[in-house]
Every structure is written in C-alpha cells, then in structure tokens.
Amino acid sequence: MADSHSERGGTHTSRPGQHATSERPPYIQSHDPAACRRAQKRFAGMTCEMLEAWLDGRPFEVDNYIVREGRLAPQYT
Numbered sequence: 001m002a003d004s005h006s007e008r009g010g011t012h013t014s015r016p017g018q019h020a021t022s023e024r025p026p027y028i029q030s031h032d033p034a035a036c037r038r039a040q041k042r043f044a045g046m047t048c049e050m051l052e053a054w055l056d057g058r059p060f061e062v063d064n065y066i067v068r069e070g071r072l073a074p075q076y077t
Contacts, residue, residue, distance in 0.1 A: 063075065
C-alpha cells in the first residue's frame with residue numbers, strides 16, 4: 001500500500017513515524033545528555049573562576065582568553 005506522498009508522485013515509501021533511511025549520516029552524532037551536563041558544569045566552573053579573578057583584579061589564565069587587547073588568542077589562530 002502506497003502512502004499519500006507516493007500517490008502524489010514522490011518516492012518516499014517509509015511508514016508514518018519512520019525516517020526514509022534508518023542509518024544516521026556519519027557526521028551526526030547521537031545525543032548524550034550526560035556529556036551535555038558535564039560540559040555545562042565545566043563551562044559554569046570556568047565562568048565562575050573568570051568572574052572571581054576579574055572581581056579580585058587578578059589576570060585571567062591565558063587559555064581562557066578568546067580575544068585579548070583586540071587580538072585573537074593564539075589557540076584560535
């Protein structure tokens with residue numbers, strides 16, 4: 001039995017709720033909620049460290065800069 005898309009001349013033959021291909025392209029990774037939480041905790045920790053350093057008048061660690069004095073940090077060039 002053809003679905004309504006096929007009846008209109010399309011070539012899509014999957015069932016409702018199913019993707020046309022079951023394989024995921026290699027450049028798309030699966031979602032890992034635990035990895036997202038770890039990354040958020042790491043980002044929050046670095047943000048707190050930088051805010052505390054700024055409030056105390058201490059310089060930031062070189063690795064935490066993206067731009068400094070109008071120049072892109074070396075790790076990004």
